[in-house]
Amino acid sequence: MGRSSDVPLVGFAHSPVPISVQHVDGSGVTLPRVRGAHAHDFLMLVHIVRGTCAYRVDGRTWDLREGDAFVIAPGAVVDHAVESTGPPGELWSVLFPAEAVAPASWRDHPLLAPFVGRHRGGGQRIAVPPGDRATWRSRLADLDDELSRRRDGHAEAARAHLTLLLVALGRLVDDVPAESGDPLLAAVFAVVEERFAGPLSLRDVAALVGLTPGHLTTVVRRGTGRTVQQWITERRLREARRLLTSTDLPVADIGVRVGYPDPGYFARRFRAAHGSAPATWRTSPATP
DSSP states (O other), X not given: OOOOTTSOEEOOOOOSXXXXXXXXESSOOOOOOOSSSBXXXXXXXXXXXXXXXXXXXXXXXXXXXXXEEEEEOTTOOEEEEEEEOSSOOEEEEEEEEGGGTOSSOGGGOGGGGGGTTTTTSSEEEEEXXXXXXXXXXXXXXXXXXXXXXXXXXXXXXXXXXXXXXXHHHHHHOOSOOTGGGXXXXXXXHHHHHHHTXXXXXXXXXXXXXXXXXXXXXXXXXXXXXXXXXXXXXXXXXXXXXXXXXXXXXXXXXXXXXXXXXXXXXXXXXXXXXXXXXXXXXXXXXXXX
């Protein structure tokens, strides 16, 4: 299920190291809440070391138990935060924006394939074998240590630890991402990736993949839970966030570079997605 316009979007706080780790241990599994249904623009990997907990994602409740890894894709609607459903446990979660791993389309990056899966985004549970769980916990602790102690080279080390976690996760997933095996959807995403920075409409994409706009809308919505225009907007705004974070370009110039030559329209689209104007977001990042 795609994120509707009335569901608030939680943005990732831009920083020199775009990775965040949360660790809960001993007094029940409870993470900071965002009131009501919400979505976020970052990826989330959760690992249950012991105990049980539950997430409700895109209308489905996932009951998680010891040894589970759980992934939540960008744009998924989370109805409530993690809650303890049993004895006190231990849980780790890693949050990171797609651009920390995939500068282009995150859905096509092999390390992020588990976040697509058969569910076309949303949530997915992957069982970590008992023999691998100590290694998983150690990798999470090492990542947390690098981010906390901030020693020389910690940014590179943190990215390396995240990569190792994603490689381990990918090795546990035995299915091919649904979108990767659908030539039509792959063609749509390729068009969006190639042309998002210029004028691009549903009609343009439909013509390039050889379908009518109505038929293409139906196919993409059924396959991904979103419309073509929503995917175009997501790609443009993701690039806008990257440029706002990593460059000193004026906001108007960034708008032009991501396909919004009208500064006012760019500001409205950005505010609708992130709750603040681009310049405000740049100086006052949201907290995940």
